Amino acid sequence: MVNVISILTALLTLTAGIGVFLVACTMMSSNLESAASRRLKQLFSHTGNNKLVGVGIGTLGTAAIQSSGAVTVMVIGFVNVGIMSLTQAATIIYGANIGTTITAQLVALGLSGSNSLSTTVIFAAFAGIGAFMMLFSKSDAWKKTGGILTGFGMLFVGLSMMANAMDEFAALDSVKLFLASIRNPLLLVVLGAIITAIIQSSSVMTSIAITMAVTGLISLDQGIYLTMGSNIGSCVVAIIAGLTSGVAAKRTAMIHLIFNILGVVLFLCAGGLIKLTTGGTYSFGILFERIFHTPQLQLAMFHTVFNVTTMLVALPLTNALVNIACKLVKDQPAQQTDEPHLYFFDPQMLRTPVVAIRQLKEEIENMSQMALQNYQRAIREVTTLDDSERDEFNRTERQLNYLNRELVQYAVKLSDNQLNRFDHQYLASTIRTVSDLERIGDYATNIVEYADSLRQQEVRFSDYALNEIDQMNTLIAQLHEATMQAYHKMDMSALGRANQIEDEIDRLTDEMERNHIQRLSLGICKPQAGTEYISLAQNSERVADHLINVAKTIRDLQ
Numbered sequence: 128m129v130n131v132i133s134i135l136t137a138l139l140t141l142t143a144g145i146g147v148f149l150v151a152c153t154m155m156s157s158n159l160e161s162a163a164s165r166r167l168k169q170l171f172s173h174t175g176n177n178k179l180v181g182v183g184i185g186t187l188g189t190a191a192i193q194s195s196g197a198v199t200v201m202v203i204g205f206v207n208v209g210i211m212s213l214t215q216a217a218t219i220i221y222g223a224n225i226g227t228t229i230t231a232q233l234v235a236l237g238l239s240g241s242n243s244l245s246t247t248v249i250f251a252a253f254a255g256i257g258a259f260m261m262l263f264s265k266s267d268a269w270k271k272t273g274g275i276l277t278g279f280g281m282l283f284v285g286l287s288m289m290a291n292a293m294d295e296f297a298a299l300d301s302v303k304l305f306l307a308s309i310r311n312p313l314l315l316v317v318l319g320a321i322i323t324a325i326i327q328s329s330s331v332m333t334s335i336a337i338t339m340a341v342t343g344l345i346s347l348d349q350g351i352y353l354t355m356g357s358n359i360g361s362c363v364v365a366i367i368a369g370l371t372s373g374v375a376a377k378r379t380a381m382i383h384l385i386f387n388i389l390g391v392v393l394f395l396c397a398g399g400l401i402k403l404t405t406g407g408t409y410s411f412g413i414l415f416e417r418i419f420h421t422p423q424l425q426l427a428m429f430h431t432v433f434n435v436t437t438m439l440v441a442l443p444l445t446n447a448l449v450n451i452a453c454k455l456v457k458d459q460p461a462q463q464t465d466e467p468h469l470y471f472f473d474p475q476m477l478r479t480p481v482v483a484i485r486q487l488k489e490e491i492e493n494m495s496q497m498a499l500q501n502y503q504r505a506i507r508e509v510t511t512l513d514d515s516e517r518d519e520f521n522r523t524e525r526q527l528n529y530l531n532r533e534l535v536q537y538a539v540k541l542s543d544n545q546l547n548r549f550d551h552q553y554l555a556s557t558i559r560t561v562s563d564l565e566r567i568g569d570y571a572t573n574i575v576e577y578a579d580s581l582r583q584q585e586v587r588f589s590d591y592a593l594n595e596i597d598q599m600n601t602l603i604a605q606l607h608e609a610t611m612q613a614y615h616k617m618d619m620s621a622l623g624r625a626n627q628i629e630d631e632i633d634r635l636t637d638e639m640e641r642n643h644i645q646r647l648s649l650g651i652c653k654p655q656a657g658t659e660y661i662s663l664a665q666n667s668e669r670v671a672d673h674l675i676n677v678a679k680t681i682r683d684l685q
Contacts, residue, residue, distance in 0.1 A: 336357070491614075
């Protein structure tokens with residue numbers, strides 16, 4: 128009966144410790160992500176074809192937000208929308224695996240120290256310090272810092288609870304005998320993979336293995352194989368993300384799985400070879416015990432060595448891994464479709480809000496280009512009465528309506544996350560910006576309808592009117608260029624130019640109306656075209672109004 132109560136108490140303590148640890152990881156990750164948002168955006172914008180750069184970006188990105196899963200899912204999103212190649216994605220995934228070893232090193236550090244005052248207690252105190260900062264600080268930056276410290280401290284609170292649970296287990300001979308019986312390396316790898324897949328965190332699995340090794344529940348070799356299995360189990364997050372995405376995303380998830388399996392197979396073979404050549408005298412555990420003094424440091428260092436070595440082996444084989452993934456995940460038959468879609472944003476990116484916001488901005492800038500193109504198509508049709516571009520015009524108009532719905536929806540979802548002040552204000556302005564761009568498409572549709580009316584009446588605009596329309600079209604294009612420079616670079620001087628061009632458009636609109644009335648009185652223009660011409664000038668002015676609205680959003684973001 129005593130054993131049952133002790134086991135139940137230990138299990139509940141372990142469950143609570145894992146829960147606190149997971150919450151701490153999420154809290155620290157989200158606050159780090161928010162605090163480092165601009166740097167993180169800049170970091171992932173530098174992905175090139177240099178493989179070592181990719182590894183470095185993956186390592187730094189994961190170290191910055193303390194979540195290899197978030198980085199991997201984000202990379203899958205990039206590949207899915209076609210802005211990152213499989214080779215680039217593979218190298219970033221290699222780096223993400225290295226970056227995640229930092230958590231194990233933190234755990235090892237936390238379990239160090241004297242019996243009188245352990246490092247765990249010192250670090251756990253940061254949870255209280257951070258909570259006070261979050262509670263009493265009015266500064267957004269200090270609140271984020273408090274969130275990071277709270278998450279960091281809770282990490283060690285959870286770790287302490289897990290260590291206490293392991294101490295309870297270590298006092299039970301039945302548990303020790305059961306765990307001691309699990310010696311098969313392959314079985315331990317599978318067990319580590321299954322547990323990691325269930326809790327969806329290799330960091331937690333590695334931390335559990337470290338605390339078990341420290342309390343003597345398992346040997347260092349057992350902890351090593353459990354840790355190796357955690358690398359395979361961590362792939363489940365990427366696999367789930369890949370299943371709901373396109374072929375390229377599935378291939379990225381497959382590369383992640385192959386890479387981690389490659390590392391495990393390599394070290395299983397190396398471990399077997401070491402035992403075989405030394406007659407069982409040496410193993411990974413014995414080797415690391417001779418180099419490092421404490422179990423926590425021994426296992427944490429193995430975790431780092433494992434991931435760095437696997438990366439060094441896989442790096443020159445990257446192209447081969449990509450080819451294998453392409454063969455395992457076949458191309459789907461090409462289907463011609465006019466269905467609207469997103470170009471730069473993938474729903475999987477919602478797991479990494481600061482990068483998702485960057486991609487949302489890419490979508491908006493692309494949407495603005497599409498809106499301008501449709502306005503220009505409408506102008507060409509109304510001036511030439513040639514409707515050969517009508518199908519493309521209609522496709523783009525459907526796309527603009529689709530983007531209006533989807534981007535607003537994602538902006539609302541992203542605004543629910545912990546973000547810095549700049550990102551929150553940007554998302555608030557996004558809803559208005561997307562609406563302004565969609566309205567430009569609506570005015571372009573009006574102009575196309577004027578072309579239909581002119582064809583039905585068999586009339587055209589005069590050469591004088593066509594010259595003024597051409598001037599308006601040129602000014603709208605210039606305004607769009609200045610607007611997008613202001614929007615993209617937060618450039619106040621570009622906003623100044625945009626305002627000047629918009630004033631010029633207002634002046635030209637008034638001039639077009641006066642000149643057209645004069646031409647009608649002189650018989651130069653036909654009365655049948657009068658209504659359409661005035662309406663065209665007014666619609667063009669409204670297009671300019673919506674563009675300048677987009678440019679003015681940067682004033683709230685300074």
